[in-house]
Amino acid sequence: xxxxxxxxxxxxxxxxxxxxxxxxxxxxxxxxxxxxxxxxxxxxxxxxxxxxxxxxxxxxxxxxxxxxxxxxxxxxxxxxxxxxxxxxxxxxxxxxxxxxxxxxxxxxxxxxxxxxxxxxxxxxxxxxxxxxxxxxxxxxxxxxxxxxxxxxxxxxxxxxxxxxxxxxxxxxxxxxxxxxxxxxxxxxxxxxxxxxxxxxxxxxxxxxxxxxxxxxxxxxxxxxxxxxxxxxxxxxxxxxxxxxxxxxxxxxxxxxxxxxxxxxxxxxxxxxxxxxxxxxxxxxxxxxxxxxxxxxxxxxxxxxxxxxxxxxxxxxxxxxxxxxxxxxxxxxxxxxxxxxxxxxxxxxxxxxxxxxxxxxxxxxxxxxxxxxxxxxxxxxxxxxxxxxxxxxxxxxxxxxxxxxxxxxxxxxxxxxxxxxxxxxxxxxxxxxxxxxxxxxxxxxxxxxxxxxxxxxxxxxxxxx
Numbered sequence: 495x496x497x498x499x500x501x502x503x504x505x506x507x508x509x510x511x512x513x514x515x516x517x518x519x520x521x522x523x524x525x526x527x528x529x530x531x532x533x534x535x536x537x538x539x540x541x542x543x544x545x546x547x548x549x550x551x552x553x554x555x556x557x558x559x560x561x562x563x564x565x566x567x568x569x570x571x572x573x574x575x576x577x578x579x580x581x582x583x584x585x586x587x588x589x590x591x592x593x594x595x596x597x598x599x600x601x602x603x604x605x606x607x608x609x610x611x612x613x614x615x616x617x618x619x620x621x622x623x624x625x626x627x628x629x630x631x632x633x634x635x636x637x638x639x640x641x642x643x644x645x646x647x648x649x650x651x652x653x654x655x656x657x658x659x660x661x662x663x664x665x666x667x668x669x670x671x672x673x674x675x676x677x678x679x680x681x682x683x684x685x686x687x688x689x690x691x692x693x694x695x696x697x698x699x700x701x702x703x704x705x706x707x708x709x710x711x712x713x714x715x716x717x718x719x720x721x722x723x724x725x726x727x728x729x730x731x732x733x734x735x736x737x738x739x740x741x742x743x744x745x746x747x748x749x750x751x752x753x754x755x756x757x758x759x760x761x762x763x764x765x766x767x768x769x770x771x772x773x774x775x776x777x778x779x780x781x782x783x784x785x786x787x788x789x790x791x792x793x794x795x796x797x798x799x800x801x802x803x804x805x806x807x808x809x810x811x812x813x814x815x816x817x818x819x820x821x822x823x824x825x826x827x828x829x830x831x832x833x834x835x836x837x838x839x840x841x842x843x844x845x846x847x848x849x850x851x852x853x854x855x856x857x858x859x860x861x862x863x864x865x866x867x868x869x870x871x872x873x874x875x876x877x878x879x880x881x882x883x884x885x886x887x888x889x890x891x892x893x894x895x896x897x898x899x900x901x902x903x904x905x906x907x908x909x910x911x912x913x914x915x916x917x918x919x920x921x922x923x924x925x926x927x928x929x930x931x932x933x934x935x936x937x938x939x940x941x942x943x944x945x946x947x948x949x950x951x952x953x954x955x956x957x958x
Contacts, residue, residue, distance in 0.1 A: 495896045496598050501591075502529060515602050515858040517610070525594060532587045539584055542577040546570065596706055600893040602858045603867040609857025615870070616857070621841070622850030624874045629937040633877035634928040635808040638664055640939050641958075646808070656798065656806065656813045663957035667930065667943070668816075670950035672791045672923045675818040675843055679920055683839045685789035685820060690769035692793055693760040698772040701898040702915075703864035703890075704764060713762040713795045713813075722758050762795035767917040770821040775898035778910050779823060784902055785832055786823040789920060791816065809924045810882070816923040822916040825902065826892065829914035833889040837869045840885040840920045846946045849929050850874040852881050866891045871921070873929045884925045887918030 500508045509520035549570045556563045602608075607616050638644025643664035649657035660668055679685040693715065699705040704712060717725070733746045763769060770788050779786065794817050805811035820839060824832045837853070844851045856868040865888035872881035892912040895901070901910040934942040940958035943951050951957075 495595055495893060496601065497892075497896070498595065501525070501595055501598075505529075511601060512598065515606075515608055516599050517859060518599055520594075520598065525591070528587055528591050528594075532584065532591065535580055535584050535587065539577065539580040542573055542580060545573060546577060593706075596700075596897075599863045600861075600866045600890060602861065603889070603891075606861070606867050607855065607857045608859075610859040611857075612860050614857040615860055616855045618853040618855055618869070620850070620852040621845060622848070622874070624850050624876065625933060627876065631876045631932070632935060632939075633808065633875075634931045637931050637935055637939065637941065638808075644808070653813075656811065658809050658812060663951075663954075664927075664931075666951060667941075667947070667957060668923060668927050670947045671926050671930070672816060672818060673950050674846075674947055675920060675923070675926075676789065676791055678843060678846065679789045679818065679820065679839060683787075683842075685787040685839075688770060688773075688788045688790045690763075690766050690790050690792060692763055692795075694763055694769055694772070695760060698768055698775070699761050701772045701775050702768050702894050703897065704761075704768065707863060708764075711797050712764060713797055715760045715762065717758050725758075763792065764796050765794050765817060765917075765919075766790040766792040766819040767821055770819060771823075771894060771900075771915050771917065772898060774823050774895075774900040774913065777900060779900070779902045779913060781825070781902055781905050784823060784825050784913070785828060788821045789818060790821075791818045791923075809928055812924065818920045818923060820887070820916075820918045820920040823900070824914045824916065826911070826914050829889050829891065829916060832914075833867065833869075833887065833916055836916055836918045836920075837871070837887040840871055840887055840918055843921050843926075844871065844873060844884070847926070847930065847944045848946075849926075849933055851884070862886070862888060864888070864890045864893050866893065873925065874933065875929060876932045876935075882925070884929065885919040885921040888916065890915045890917070 496508070505520070505522045505525050509522050512518040512520055549566055553563045553566050553570070556566065607614060609615065635644060635646075638660075641662070641664070643661050645659040645661065646657075649659045652659070676687060680687050696705055699712065716722075736742060736746070770790055773788070774786070794815050796813060796815075798811060798813060809815070820836055822832050822836055841851070841853065851871050851873045854870045854872060856865075856870055861868045868886055868888040870883050871885040871887075873884040874880075875882050891914050894915045895912040900913050900915070902913050903909070904911050930944060930947075931941055934944060936942060936956070938958070940956045942956050943954055948954060
């Protein structure tokens with residue numbers, strides 16, 4: 495979420511920046527109308543609240559003196575309805591402003607090139623030379639199908655389109671890749687291995703920016719109606735069993751409906767960036783703990799809404815896949831350097847695997863919603879004769895931290911300040927498997943195991 499001061503005090507300038515860099519149209523007129531009404535109603539609400547407090551004290555004093563309070567009570571009742579209406583309207587206006595703010599993408603870093611789409615991205619460098627084959631190159635689907643290693647038909651029977659069953663040595667190679675990446679990032683790069691839930695609540699999705707904008711791309715789970723009804727009944731009965739004078743009873747009754755909704759709905763994570771980053775939600779991190787570097791190997795789930803017909807063959811774009819994720823929580827002054835470091839950690843994975851790649855700086859129009867600067871790493875795929883994304887490393891600045899209220903205590907001021915959050919693929923396991931299969935394929939259909947993985951494969955030099 496962007497700094498609300500920009501939205502409140504500089505809406506026209508903000509709208510111009512968003513239009514020029516992100517192609518986003520902010521309706522300034524509607525925002526100004528809401529802000530004007532908010533200020534008016536907020537002033538009136540505060541006046542009524544102060545009046546209520548003053549009259550309440552007056553009532554207390556009159557009662558202490560044994561005097562009649564009926565006239566003052568009638569006066570309080572007279573403006574009580576207006577106060578309730580003002581408070582309710584103020585809540586509606588704030589929710590409307592919050593909805594606008596929640597839909598605004600992050601502002602790009604000054605070093606990010608302005609552009610409309612991927613064609614305006616800027617290549618930074620290349621590593622490795624694509625292999626020259628003396629036989630007809632096969633793609634990963636053909637290589638996997640020949641041995642029954644990669645089975646899309648069985649996966650479709652089990653789950654539908656865009657799922658894959660891996661078997662035998664290919665399944666082991668897939669596992670080896672994930673283990674290799676985790677060991678590299680923990681032993682050499684200083685990330686702490688973390689095992690995170692695959693199901694998270696809506697607050698976690700909002701914290702990293704998946705909600706509300708990208709809800710159609712998410713898988714949501716719900717309890718069965720009977721299970722939800724049983725849970726509701728149990729919790730309601732437990733609340734009712736509390737004594738009438740128990741102060742917890744009223745608060746539990748008011749909080750129960752929303753708590754039940756939150757408990758009922760969970761989201762399958764699109765990446766472990768979500769739970770890893772939300773670890774610091776509503777926390778104040780000690781300065782000496784920063785940068786906080788975490789890595790996790792997890793399943794990821796994406797509905798891929800709007801991507802019909804794109805990369806439907808094989809494992810390029812799936813509803814379920816695996817990634818080794820990198821997340822850093824950093825001081826604001828350190829985040830640019832941390833971004834370069836994180837990207838370098840992902841590059842090291844590809845270099846140790848001997849996979850040619852290129853590093854690309856994304857333009858403003860191709861960056862993700864929450865990012866202020868992003869590097870993509872694209873690995874060479876011989877069957878497509880081109881580079882394809884295998885890692886995306888982003889610095890989100892304080893955009894996610896403001897949503898999550900994730901802060902650190904600055905020793906210089908003694909006050910809590912927003913941290914900066916960064917995330918990157920270190921790297922996508924399935925796409926790394928594809929790249930290894932295609933770049934290390936042999937004429938007889940066997941696949942040479944990269945040296946970095948042989949220790950994870952029982953010393954095997956080939957799979958066939």
